[in-house]
Amino acid sequence: MTLKAQPGGRASSAPLLGNGTEPTIFEMSVAGRSSHQLRTTHVPAMTLEELVPSAHLNPDVVPLAEVSERDLVAHFTRLSHRQFAVDLGAYPLGSCTMKYNPKFCDSVAADPGLNSVHPGAPAALTQGWLRLMVDLEEKLCEVTGMAAATLQPSAGAAGELTGLLLMRAYHEARGDVRRRVIIPDSAHGTNPASVTLGGYEVTTIPSDERGLVDLDALKKVLGPDVAGIMLTNPNTVGLFEEEITEIAAAVHEVGGLLYYDGANLNAILGVVRPGDMGFDIVHMNLHKTFATPHGGGGPGAGPVAVAARLAEYLPGPKATKLADGTFDWVQPANSIGRVHGWHGNAMVLARALAYIDVHGGDGLTRVAQHAVLNANWLRHRLREVLPAAFDRPCMHECVLTASAFKQQHSVKALDLAKRLMEKGFHAPTVYFPLIVDEALMFEPTETESLQTLEAMAQALEEIAVEAAATPELVRNAPTATPVSRVDEARAARQLIPTEDAAQR
Amino acid sequence: MTLKAQPGGRASSAPLLGNGTEPTIFEMSVAGRSSHQLRTTHVPAMTLEELVPSAHLNPDVVPLAEVSERDLVAHFTRLSHRQFAVDLGAYPLGSCTMKYNPKFCDSVAADPGLNSVHPGAPAALTQGWLRLMVDLEEKLCEVTGMAAATLQPSAGAAGELTGLLLMRAYHEARGDVRRRVIIPDSAHGTNPASVTLGGYEVTTIPSDERGLVDLDALKKVLGPDVAGIMLTNPNTVGLFEEEITEIAAAVHEVGGLLYYDGANLNAILGVVRPGDMGFDIVHMNLHKTFATPHGGGGPGAGPVAVAARLAEYLPGPKATKLADGTFDWVQPANSIGRVHGWHGNAMVLARALAYIDVHGGDGLTRVAQHAVLNANWLRHRLREVLPAAFDRPCMHECVLTASAFKQQHSVKALDLAKRLMEKGFHAPTVYFPLIVDEALMFEPTETESLQTLEAMAQALEEIAVEAAATPELVRNAPTATPVSRVDEARAARQLIPTEDAAQR
Amino acid sequence: MADYLPHTSEEVVDMLDFLGLSTLDDLFAHVPAALRLSQGLDMTPGLSEPDVANIFAEYTSANEATLAKLVCFAGAGAYDHEVPAVVKMLGSRSEFVTAYTPYQPEVAQGILQAIFEYQTMISRLSGLPIANASLYDGATALVEAVNMAAGSTGRSKLVISAGVHPHWRETVRTFAQGTGHELVIAPLVNGITNWSAVDTSGAAAIVATYPNYLGFLEDLSAPKSLATENEALFIVCGDPVAAGILKTAGQWGADIYVGEGQPFGTALSFGGPYLGLFACTEAQIRRLPGRLVGETVDTEGRRAFVTTLRAREQDIRREKATSNVCTNQTLMAVTAAIQLSYLGTHGLRDVATRCAQGARYAYEQIVALDGVSAVSDQPFFREFAVSTAQPADVVLERLVVDGFLGGLSANSLAGATDSSLADPTHTLLITVTEKRTKIEIDTYVAALAKAVK
Amino acid sequence: MADYLPHTSEEVVDMLDFLGLSTLDDLFAHVPAALRLSQGLDMTPGLSEPDVANIFAEYTSANEATLAKLVCFAGAGAYDHEVPAVVKMLGSRSEFVTAYTPYQPEVAQGILQAIFEYQTMISRLSGLPIANASLYDGATALVEAVNMAAGSTGRSKLVISAGVHPHWRETVRTFAQGTGHELVIAPLVNGITNWSAVDTSGAAAIVATYPNYLGFLEDLSAPKSLATENEALFIVCGDPVAAGILKTAGQWGADIYVGEGQPFGTALSFGGPYLGLFACTEAQIRRLPGRLVGETVDTEGRRAFVTTLRAREQDIRREKATSNVCTNQTLMAVTAAIQLSYLGTHGLRDVATRCAQGARYAYEQIVALDGVSAVSDQPFFREFAVSTAQPADVVLERLVVDGFLGGLSANSLAGATDSSLADPTHTLLITVTEKRTKIEIDTYVAALAKAVK
Numbered sequence A, B: 001m002t003l004k005a006q007p008g009g010r011a012s013s014a015p016l017l018g019n020g021t022e023p024t025i026f027e028m029s030v031a032g033r034s035s036h037q038l039r040t041t042h043v044p045a046m047t048l049e050e051l052v053p054s055a056h057l058n059p060d061v062v063p064l065a066e067v068s069e070r071d072l073v074a075h076f077t078r079l080s081h082r083q084f085a086v087d088l089g090a091y092p093l094g095s096c097t098m099k100y101n102p103k104f105c106d107s108v109a110a111d112p113g114l115n116s117v118h119p120g121a122p123a124a125l126t127q128g129w130l131r132l133m134v135d136l137e138e139k140l141c142e143v144t145g146m147a148a149a150t151l152q153p154s155a156g157a158a159g160e161l162t163g164l165l166l167m168r169a170y171h172e173a174r175g176d177v178r179r180r181v182i183i184p185d186s187a188h189g190t191n192p193a194s195v196t197l198g199g200y201e202v203t204t205i206p207s208d209e210r211g212l213v214d215l216d217a218l219k220k221v222l223g224p225d226v227a228g229i230m231l232t233n234p235n236t237v238g239l240f241e242e243e244i245t246e247i248a249a250a251v252h253e254v255g256g257l258l259y260y261d262g263a264n265l266n267a268i269l270g271v272v273r274p275g276d277m278g279f280d281i282v283h284m285n286l287h288k289t290f291a292t293p294h295g296g297g298g299p300g301a302g303p304v305a306v307a308a309r310l311a312e313y314l315p316g317p318k319a320t321k322l323a324d325g326t327f328d329w330v331q332p333a334n335s336i337g338r339v340h341g342w343h344g345n346a347m348v349l350a351r352a353l354a355y356i357d358v359h360g361g362d363g364l365t366r367v368a369q370h371a372v373l374n375a376n377w378l379r380h381r382l383r384e385v386l387p388a389a390f391d392r393p394c395m396h397e398c399v400l401t402a403s404a405f406k407q408q409h410s411v412k413a414l415d416l417a418k419r420l421m422e423k424g425f426h427a428p429t430v431y432f433p434l435i436v437d438e439a440l441m442f443e444p445t446e447t448e449s450l451q452t453l454e455a456m457a458q459a460l461e462e463i464a465v466e467a468a469a470t471p472e473l474v475r476n477a478p479t480a481t482p483v484s485r486v487d488e489a490r491a492a493r494q495l496i497p498t499e500d501a502a503q504r
Numbered sequence C, D: 001m002a003d004y005l006p007h008t009s010e011e012v013v014d015m016l017d018f019l020g021l022s023t024l025d026d027l028f029a030h031v032p033a034a035l036r037l038s039q040g041l042d043m044t045p046g047l048s049e050p051d052v053a054n055i056f057a058e059y060t061s062a063n064e065a066t067l068a069k070l071v072c073f074a075g076a077g078a079y080d081h082e083v084p085a086v087v088k089m090l091g092s093r094s095e096f097v098t099a100y101t102p103y104q105p106e107v108a109q110g111i112l113q114a115i116f117e118y119q120t121m122i123s124r125l126s127g128l129p130i131a132n133a134s135l136y137d138g139a140t141a142l143v144e145a146v147n148m149a150a151g152s153t154g155r156s157k158l159v160i161s162a163g164v165h166p167h168w169r170e171t172v173r174t175f176a177q178g179t180g181h182e183l184v185i186a187p188l189v190n191g192i193t194n195w196s197a198v199d200t201s202g203a204a205a206i207v208a209t210y211p212n213y214l215g216f217l218e219d220l221s222a223p224k225s226l227a228t229e230n231e232a233l234f235i236v237c238g239d240p241v242a243a244g245i246l247k248t249a250g251q252w253g254a255d256i257y258v259g260e261g262q263p264f265g266t267a268l269s270f271g272g273p274y275l276g277l278f279a280c281t282e283a284q285i286r287r288l289p290g291r292l293v294g295e296t297v298d299t300e301g302r303r304a305f306v307t308t309l310r311a312r313e314q315d316i317r318r319e320k321a322t323s324n325v326c327t328n329q330t331l332m333a334v335t336a337a338i339q340l341s342y343l344g345t346h347g348l349r350d351v352a353t354r355c356a357q358g359a360r361y362a363y364e365q366i367v368a369l370d371g372v373s374a375v376s377d378q379p380f381f382r383e384f385a386v387s388t389a390q391p392a393d394v395v396l397e398r399l400v401v402d403g404f405l406g407g408l409s410a411n412s413l414a415g416a417t418d419s420s421l422a423d424p425t426h427t428l429l430i431t432v433t434e435k436r437t438k439i440e441i442d443t444y445v446a447a448l449a450k451a452v453k
Ligand SMILES: Cc1ncc(COP(=O)(O)O)c(C=O)c1O
Pocket: A095, A096, A155, A156, A157, A158, A188, A190, A191, A232, A236, A261, A263, A264, A285, A300, A302, D325, D326, D327
């Protein structure tokens, strides 16, 4: 009798009972065991050989895990106990807007009246979905101050690339060949990557000592070959580009378009709109601003809204309200085409609409106000411990610098972040944006309480003391977590991307 | 600014990040904060004073916790991380049948087609529910070999008391005044408690050296004043009462009835039936045998099935199929009356029926076979470490004794159990039944794999070594759990049953 | 054929081998052959989950009285209150759902702390210092309460208002067959209890209710005085939602409070599982039925929770126990703690206020209808009884056509001859929760106007 | 007015005070006044959750094509497979749902290990050693695949079978506007690709599909040879369920596999979020789009998982990145790992076999109908195209009356003039999953017999 398979009923891997490792599902597998049940169909049972010519049949069977339902549940429940999440505590990850995701919005998405609808079903049979999409588009346009939107892009980066293709289509329709897109050096890495994939060259402009776009530097690189500029506002250091009107005028003057990276939209909801600032194209991260859960890295949704003169190029088909009050799929006149296999991440869209409807215009404004309040409070509260990279009022997030710790105690931003996790908070974003030395980027979001912010500030004060007194403690953190600091270099050096590679 | 309230967004209490304590929801409360949302009704808003005479109005407001929805979620999610459960690992708690609870059965109970039905709605509008109850009753009768059943009792103990009232009704209808109910000394504590509440006196009979009912001892206490006997079979030491036919004959001979405590029914599903053994009244713990989840201590359901001659006394009204094929509530002719505010723990009943339907007769038999296989395998596997209290084949659970450990190393059964928890398994039941010295009662159930049993056996072997080598380690266990060993004496001595008592 | 067993056939063979057996049947060799089923159970064979889902779809489609199909004006102890998604989600976390009774506190702090919080809330809502960890439901909680009173006073006479929910009274009567308690029912006059109609001397308990099952609010000073005079315990059966605005049981002088906790986050569920609320004075603590969680510390001095006063529990006290409750309704108690924390101080008050507003708004229109008359001039909270010219069951049948579960007939609860009502068959109980909108009420009243004719 | 903000008004005042501000508006003082909204957003004010639920009830009731209302014979990349309750429950654990990308591995082992397991499964199903942590969906996964091929070969010509799902082809065409790739579509003849009709020389990639969007299985040896000859990469778009019985992409010699993972535990969801599957040979690893999780150890030598080869990620490589994917579809990947573990080796095989059985059973009856004719004599897996005498959209409309979402018309996917089909408007795609019973198929065939007349 061989007992090599790992027990599924042992919880030693659950942090509840110490921090052993959890076996992989394959290690728990025993040949012949199973969970699955299939309904009774009475369909005649032809053999595989009768069904498919043998040239197509796999002579082998693809091995998967063979576990009981009990072990399946135990394994994934225990894995969930090895995972931090918003639902467990504060998650001040800058640029990510890890706010509380209302459970109500999940319940909307769990309704089979929405989620059991086939995307290819004729429009006549999916009027509810089309109406929902039209309603959402309208509300996103109001929030951004734009004229029309596509709901197809699956995430922020997909929205960026869609936006760049719109830019290209717009210029090309004018017979206008342009080559470059301008990006500030503080931009998120997806921006330049999207520019490249959009077929443009990146021109990087430096930020000035205020952490803002250097208007003069910008003007210097502007010219008739500039297709546009990509900005976030507030930008990635959490500051509002106060000269945005001037920036917009300068870019428009050379015939360029302004692209708004909406990752930071949470800061300005109901306060100021990208369209009013002069932006022509805007993507939104519904998984950030509109609180659709991040799912451990997705799904998201990255709708793109545009000014009226760009509407004809939007991806299609688009859900559209017809004159007779019914809804149908309509292709914009000069659409760039599809950017999604179907109509976008529909269930994410539904969640976001529910979130918007609950808040209404007034509630969205309060969201921005409180997000900005929390970030400024935290920035100010921490000023003695971790100074802000740029000493001015921030928007929804603040970028602090640990360079003093590095110089004085050889304790890096990463060390502080890791230690913070042991004190009950997720780490902030570290080393982003690249222009700030030893950056720690905190985005508390509006859903954290003052008490939580205070506790986090106190934890950071404690860590500051530790960094001076017992720097090793901080450098070796975390140790109380399910695993201690992970050897990232080894993972890359000695790549084991699958169980099968591990076995070799 | 007062910041006394505890942060809701700090996860230090989650074992994921060490084992600090979790604040109470009241400690997280801040006056004026709230989660709740009420729908728009447009009902005229009269004042309280207009609505209710002031003599009825509470001059004060009852204080509850005031937290944001975000903190509400964080608090209870973190509490869930401080809780062991079947879904996290093996839970071999003897007498409790902590098997895997299929999620499918939960999904059945989540259907508003069942759970949004008002219990007082006329039978004509609840035909589905009535049919479900009739179908369940029929299946429970087949499993137990009885003629009719009530689904009202909310748990096993409620079933016991219901059964005793049926016994009483039966005898009284015969003008037969009886005084005593016989119970073996190995019985679960609810049995004698129920007897008392049923208005009978308890006569305890000793178990013999086999761990079984001593037939001679039983015969000695039998007489015309004996209303009946309460037995479990297999009994609470996990052994089958092999002389059950003789026992039944003897009890019936004096006009007594046999009550079957169904806590251990899992062992005999489809193998042997209480009715066939001679029992007259049987309760079932649906939350044990039929895998409805225990909910941290309930809800359960304790239907009681009876032989034909007792059917007229069953609690009512009962869902009944009428001659025309429709269903209605019918009161049994000489019903003892209601034992539940409505019709029983209906959602638990629905789950149990789903469980039964998935298994069918064949599957239920396999359940019993595998439960007994697992228990015997574990008993035999552990024979060198922890001998069985009674050295004979067991049924679905085995009672082992740690008396050698106590004598040799001053390590008690409780210590072994606590240490086992640190090795990834829930503790077995300890100190029950009372007739076994330093009892450790393991009920692995049929849903644990051989690998899990082996891992548990190895863990116990390790603990045995530790008990000899480092007994302190075992006596001080557990330490890796969210809290270490809890001071139970202090809790009783210095009672703090509420936050308000704690404040005083 | 479907099951959830892990064992492969090879493993079964190996395991039997280890035991020196050759078949699974051998495991049962010591079970007398004559008793063993030779053909197995006479039951349909196992089906897959989707097949069983199809069977259940037949049950659900045969239920006309779902909230999706009928707007609910029925109550009488089972209420259609709002249960937000967040409460359902938290209450169904599988750590709570699939745990056992917290016998091992070191790995059960989640459930234990949640119960501690629940106890605190129920203590506050009842106005009494001790609340237990839950009982089965309101009806059986009352049984425990009268047993406590009988034990405490050494008496067996129970004076119970006829305003106590008929099912609760019936349940008390059932269990009195074992305990031998004598029940004296104080009748209703003008919809409220006429205590002077009964002899209260020698009573173990005076059992009042607030509001009563017809919905009316009684002044509890009278029964309290009677209890004091007779040295009986004063038991108040109270609607816990009412505690959002009305006096608590403690404020009325109760020794014991019992209630039905279903309104706190539990669906209508066709009547169960619900939640038996139970609270009492410190004087009664040694007789407390069910479990009690207390605060303490662990070996490192950290706060910890544990079930306590176990000495009083049936598994230790056996035949000397005063209650046999073991498994209770913990998950519902945890859910109630979540729901009450969701509502908070002001939320509960808002819910209670809205119930009272809706009920009054409906009442005033309804008693003005032809064919309807008032049963009482007493105040009420979220439900009320009215007299109908047509039999109430007929009225209800007609309302279904218009999309309403229009209430409950008193006779469906209390029987056609309940002493407390002139004519139960022509008495309709109508409930309005915070969920009912003005439009729903107005449409209902219009439908009722037709139905009572 | 509803929101999820914790701050009480006193706290807001205190916090502003701490900042030396007096109103919330002051926080935005540095935002040019001219830009600021003076009237707020022109949007309905906030509503309570129940009010919003009522709005959503209007959306859902306006959807006729739900599974509860119509039996589904539609597919084309979105399949009605069984999703058991256990998979839904595990996949909705809030630790998975509300986590971010696992940037801090010490507190993200749950997601990381689940992805590692997912990668292993996709690697096995694709027959290729490297699988990433997911992409958005099948269509955009194909975009990443052609970009990889172009980057790897330094070429820009893409030879794509017309059997590739029309939406996928269209998506590739959209993104080619940025990358400048040239698309050459190899047409279908007799329902399968006629590779010799196009010039494959200088191709970066040969893109085949298995089965193709009409449901037919093509022999992939031919495109593989063309790829080898031309030193192009061989990309196979494959139905991952088919891998339960059919040859894997790796077995056909693919360099890159892409697929749509929706069938593994994700509901139809009106098309998203779905799951882009992506696997490739070791040779391509440095160009792998999206994330990759690898096994490593922690400081105590315990096994741990971490995202790796980050150097390749767009946030580091910026304009030199070969992909811009950041947020992907992790939750769907975790769900797929759960669903595939639920199915296990034999379960996936059973599902695939049943699909093929059901499709064949339906096919044989359907092609025998008057008014229906075969489109091809090639084998198929779980769906197939047929020609209908009536326009396919008319047929579908008629089938709705009988309770069926009877398939999809080819023109609804490919447009009315897709080169690959004689007449898309008269081509009906019919899908049969393991959920369809014999009775459903028989009833459907009977309804179709009427509908095609
Ligand atoms: C500033 C910024 N832009 C773009 C993105 C990309 O968005 P997504 O991850 O949704 O693709 C992010 C995401 O982290 C971001 O922070």
